[in-house]
Amino acid sequence: MLTTCPSSPPRPPSLSNANTAEGTEVFYGEENVVNLVVQFASKSGSKIDACIDRTRPLLATEIKPLKEAFLAAKSRGVKLRYITEITTENIPYCKELMRIVDELRHLDGIKGNFYISDIEYLAPATMHAEWKPASQIIYSNVKEIVEHEQYIFDTLWNRAIAAEEKLKEVEEGRVPEKIEVLHDTATTLNRYLHGLCNAKSRWDYYADQESLFVPFSDPSIRTELQNAKTRGLRARVLTAITRENISFCKEILEIVEVRHLDGIKGNFGVTDTDYIAISAPTEEQSIPNAVYSNVKEDIKQQQYVFEILWNKAISGEQKITELEEGIMPQVIEVINDPAESSILYQDILRSSKKEIMLLFPSFRAFNRQKKDGVLDLLIKAPYHSNVKVRLLVPSDENTIKQVENSLYSNPNIDIRYLESNASTTKSTILVSDREVSLVIELIDDTKEHFIEAIGLSTYSNSKSSVLSYVSIFENLWALTELYQEVKEANEKLEIANKQLIGKEEKQQALTSSLEKTNEELVGLSRLLSKSYAELSAANKAKEEFMSMVSHELKTPLAPMKLYTEMLLKSKSSFGNITEKQKKAIQIIHNDILRLEVLVSDLLDVYKLDIGRLKLKKTEVDIEQLVNESIAEFMPLAKDKRIKLGTDVRTSGTIKCDPGRISQVISNLVKNSIDFVAQDKGRVIIRVEEERSEKEEKQEKDVSISDSTAAPKASSGGNHKVVFTIEDNGPGMHGSDTDHLFKKFYQIDTTATRKHGGTGLGLAICRGIVEAHGGRIWLDKTYTTGASIKFTLPRNDVTQ
Amino acid sequence: MKVLIVDDNEELTDAVKDFLDSIGIECKVTNEGKEGLNEILTERGRYDLILLDMAMPQFSGYDVLDTLKKEGVLKSENIVIFTASSITDNNIDDFLAAGAKEVLKKPVSLDELSQVIEKYRS
Numbered sequence: 028m029l030t031t032c033p034s035s036p037p038r039p040p041s042l043s044n045a046n047t048a049e050g051t052e053v054f055y056g057e058e059n060v061v062n063l064v065v066q067f068a069s070k071s072g073s074k075i076d077a078c079i080d081r082t083r084p085l086l087a088t089e090i091k092p093l094k095e096a097f098l099a100a101k102s103r104g105v106k107l108r109y110i111t112e113i114t115t116e117n118i119p120y121c122k123e124l125m126r127i128v129d130e131l132r133h134l135d136g137i138k139g140n141f142y143i144s145d146i147e148y149l150a151p152a153t154m155h156a157e158w159k160p161a162s163q164i165i166y167s168n169v170k171e172i173v174e175h176e177q178y179i180f181d182t183l184w185n186r187a188i189a190a191e192e193k194l195k196e197v198e199e200g201r202v203p204e205k206i207e208v209l210h211d212t213a214t215t216l217n218r219y220l221h222g223l224c225n226a227k228s229r230w231d232y233y234a235d236q237e238s239l240f241v242p243f244s245d246p247s248i249r250t251e252l253q254n255a256k257t258r259g260l261r262a263r264v265l266t267a268i269t270r271e272n273i274s275f276c277k278e279i280l281e282i283v284e285v286r287h288l289d290g291i292k293g294n295f296g297v298t299d300t301d302y303i304a305i306s307a308p309t310e311e312q313s314i315p316n317a318v319y320s321n322v323k324e325d326i327k328q329q330q331y332v333f334e335i336l337w338n339k340a341i342s343g344e345q346k347i348t349e350l351e352e353g354i355m356p357q358v359i360e361v362i363n364d365p366a367e368s369s370i371l372y373q374d375i376l377r378s379s380k381k382e383i384m385l386l387f388p389s390f391r392a393f394n395r396q397k398k399d400g401v402l403d404l405l406i407k408a409p410y411h412s413n414v415k416v417r418l419l420v421p422s423d424e425n426t427i428k429q430v431e432n433s434l435y436s437n438p439n440i441d442i443r444y445l446e447s448n449a450s451t452t453k454s455t456i457l458v459s460d461r462e463v464s465l466v467i468e469l470i471d472d473t474k475e476h477f478i479e480a481i482g483l484s485t486y487s488n489s490k491s492s493v494l495s496y497v498s499i500f501e502n503l504w505a506l507t508e509l510y511q512e513v514k515e516a517n518e519k520l521e522i523a524n525k526q527l528i529g530k531e532e533k534q535q536a537l538t539s540s541l542e543k544t545n546e547e548l549v550g551l552s553r554l555l556s557k558s559y560a561e562l563s564a565a566n567k568a569k570e571e572f573m574s575m576v577s578h579e580l581k582t583p584l585a586p587m588k589l590y591t592e593m594l595l596k597s598k599s600s601f602g603n604i605t606e607k608q609k610k611a612i613q614i615i616h617n618d619i620l621r622l623e624v625l626v627s628d629l630l631d632v633y634k635l636d637i638g639r640l641k642l643k644k645t646e647v648d649i650e651q652l653v654n655e656s657i658a659e660f661m662p663l664a665k666d667k668r669i670k671l672g673t674d675v676r677t678s679g680t681i682k683c684d685p686g687r688i689s690q691v692i693s694n695l696v697k698n699s700i701d702f703v704a705q706d707k708g709r710v711i712i713r714v715e716e717e718r719s720e721k722e723e724k725q726e727k728d729v730s731i732s733d734s735t736a737a738p739k740a741s742s743g744g745n746h747k748v749v750f751t752i753e754d755n756g757p758g759m760h761g762s763d764t765d766h767l768f769k770k771f772y773q774i775d776t777t778a779t780r781k782h783g784g785t786g787l788g789l790a791i792c793r794g795i796v797e798a799h800g801g802r803i804w805l806d807k808t809y810t811t812g813a814s815i816k817f818t819l820p821r822n823d824v825t826q
Numbered sequence: 827m828k829v830l831i832v833d834d835n836e837e838l839t840d841a842v843k844d845f846l847d848s849i850g851i852e853c854k855v856t857n858e859g860k861e862g863l864n865e866i867l868t869e870r871g872r873y874d875l876i877l878l879d880m881a882m883p884q885f886s887g888y889d890v891l892d893t894l895k896k897e898g899v900l901k902s903e904n905i906v907i908f909t910a911s912s913i914t915d916n917n918i919d920d921f922l923a924a925g926a927k928e929v930l931k932k933p934v935s936l937d938e939l940s941q942v943i944e945k946y947r948s
């Protein structure tokens with residue numbers, strides 16, 4: 028179809044020809060090209076689509092006839108869509124072009140040009156010089172070609188971006204991916220602001236105490252953060268909230284989400300599109316050098332890091348409440364890394380407010396720490412003027428002198444010397460404000476540096492462990508006084524000795540008695556520290572073991588229970604089973620249930636033992652509580668033809684954990700049902716207000732609940748409700764009953780053996796009742812069966 | 827009705843599946859937490875009931891709940907925590923508050939299982 032026209036001079040384009048017949052031709056010469064484009068524009072019906080390279084916007088706006096032709100077309104209602112490559116050089120022309128056309132888009136690296144109207148296709152070609160009008164042009168009105176080129180245009184159009192967007196990018200210098208170092212504060216803040224304004228979904232900022240304030244120091248950033256939520260931006264800050272920065276944290280909590288993580292060091296901020304990390308502020312530069320990156324991989328990585336840390340952190344509100352109310356989550360932590368221990372050691376020294384107690388394992392250890400500068404904080408830091416510091420240093424006569432010479436003039440520091448054999452501790456023990464302790468194990472006293480000499484250390488803010496260390500320290504401190512007294516007494520005695528040689532024996536006796544006291548005290552403190560450590564380790568191990576055992580025991584029971592129940596179902600998919608088989612499976616099933624009860628009883632007893640039974644107390648209607656507790660036994664009672672009834676002589680509510688009290692009632696009712704005779708059996712649950720003090724006293728006299736089970740709350744002023752579970756069974760008699768509420772105790776009768784049970788039920792009942800501030804006992808005055816009573820305070824007295 | 831069971835105890839999932847099969851309820855089993863999570867996320871809303879074990883190796887039920895909470899789908903799914911709960915059950919309360927429906931304690935009886943299934947039957 029393509030016919031070239033080699034004629035020279037160029038003939039004018041035969042537009043009439045183009046109008047009538049379909050064809051494709053090439054025309055030469057600038058003038059022809061311009062004419063053809065002008066005519067093309069004036070003939071277009073409804074639209075012109077153009078794809079032009081970066082040099083064309085200049086021509087489209089500078090060549091008057093062309094510009095006018097397109098404007099005229101536009102005023103006729105022709106829609107003009109242009110694609111070009113916007114570069115720094117052609118910006119002014121592109122802007123001009125945007126005023127001419129309906130829509131301009133940008134695409135990188137466009138080569139060549141073409142125009143398409145409803146019916147025609149033009150492709151001007153610049154052969155030699157850029158920025159010059161084309162010297163030849165291909166024209167076609169062949170329908171297929173027009174359609175084909177239209178398709179190409181549409182494809183390019185869809186890949187192109189809005190000119191406005193590209194202009195902004197070029198003009199504001201937003202360059203493709205880069206990493207750069209920012210050296211001044213203004214630029215850094217500007218980048219923060221820019222990143223924040225461009226952030227679409229996230230603005231995450233991780234910062235230690237020193238650098239936390241940086242972005243917030245710019246009011247525009249604060250304002251932008253305030254608006255963040257309304258445009259769906261999630262702004263999050265992860266930092267270490269401390270007493271020092273608490274008010275600042277509260278301030279920023281108003282505009283961003285804040286979470287807390289202990290021991291945060293360093294700084295970085297990451298948004299959807301960029302990442303800024305600043306190095307630690309120095310004295311010269313409050314906002315130091317920063318690294319900026321908009322490299323996708325960097326950002327992704329940092330977002331990932333942030334997410335991990337964020338998920339580990341606790342809510343800022345919670346941490347603030349903890350700090351404000353002085354609650355510290357109680358922890359005991361073992362630190363393996365000596366370097367970390369050293370940092371923590373100094374942090375604790377630095378943050379002490381009132382009091383420091385410090386016991387050294389040896390004189391060498393003391394000297395080593397002093398030389399290594401670990402103790403500089405104590406000696407040099409001015410804010411320690413309000414902190415009372417006491418040091419205990421193992422030493423002897425000679426070394427004392429050595430220290431005395433280099434001793435600090437600070438009046439707040441009190442140093443005492445322990446006889447080297449008085450303390451055999453192998454650790455540096457630090458207690459700060461009687462709230463926090465750090466015990467650093469000494470592993471090699473011959474080493475020169477602190478970090479080399481130490482091993483594991485144990486940090487604790489648990490009240491009981493810290494107080495144990497306080498008492499060890501105080502004991503040793505007192506010991507030094509004692510030692511001083513001994514020394515003084517010795518001196519006096521020596522004088523006396525000279526005068527009265529005959530009194531020698533007395534002196535010896537006194538000395539040895541004092542020395543003995545000395546030894547006893549040392550022994551005591553050693554024992555205390557050792558047993559405490561053993562106890563807490565053992566408790567933890569025990570708890571983990573119990574948790575594991577109960578879970579492991581329940582796991583195999585689960586499928587066993589389901590399968591036996593499915594086998595026992597009359598219409599099971601396993602088919603029918605014989606009566607004999609059914610009996611066997613029934614026995615297996617009963618035993619599964621017994622095991623299940625045993626496991627959960629064991630766990631209950633254990634929780635009661637370690638005080639971990641958590642009561643969920645609510646106000647409960649008494650009558651409803653009783654009725655619901657016995658509902659499950661109604662079918663059983665009916666089966667056995669036993670009378671099971673309630674007699675509630677009081678009304679209203681009681682504050683208790685309904686699940687647990689229900690467990691107590693069920694347990695007692697179940698026992699009674701097991702023991703009463705078929706047909707004639709009777710079990711009654713009675714509830715009434717407590718009777719007078721006098722009556723109760725009589726009752727207490729026959730109480731078999733042992734002495735430790737005495738009611739915790741005095742009855743004066745607190746109304747109590749008495750629950751009685753009474754039956755007409757054989758009852759309980761004799762000395763057996765004294766152990767009734769103890770663990771694993773079962774009265775040895777055939778009936779008990781027949782009924783099984785774990786021997787834990789009554790111990791659990793007692794634990795639950797006592798945890799509620801009530802008591803439980805066997806009413807020995809009731810002789811026509813068994814009667815167990817328990818009380819619960821009406822009002823919550825345990826809080 | 828469609829039920830999903832996520833539990834690493836294969837014997838237990840066999841038992842539950844056998845029971846559900848016998849009463850004609852469609853049921854899918856996965857024995858790994860991660861797999862269970864993916865199933866919930868891809869099938870979003872298509873299960874009427876999801877029984878989720880807590881103590882699973884590698885990716886636990888807590889991890890599954892955590893992720894669902896973050897994805898914002900914990901409330902919209904009928905998740906029943908299926909656990910032999912032990913001493914430390916504080917976290918479970920948190921998840922119940924955040925949208926898990928209830929706790930079904932192991933070892934479960936056929937009656938308890940049937941009741942839960944009835945409750946979520948669509």
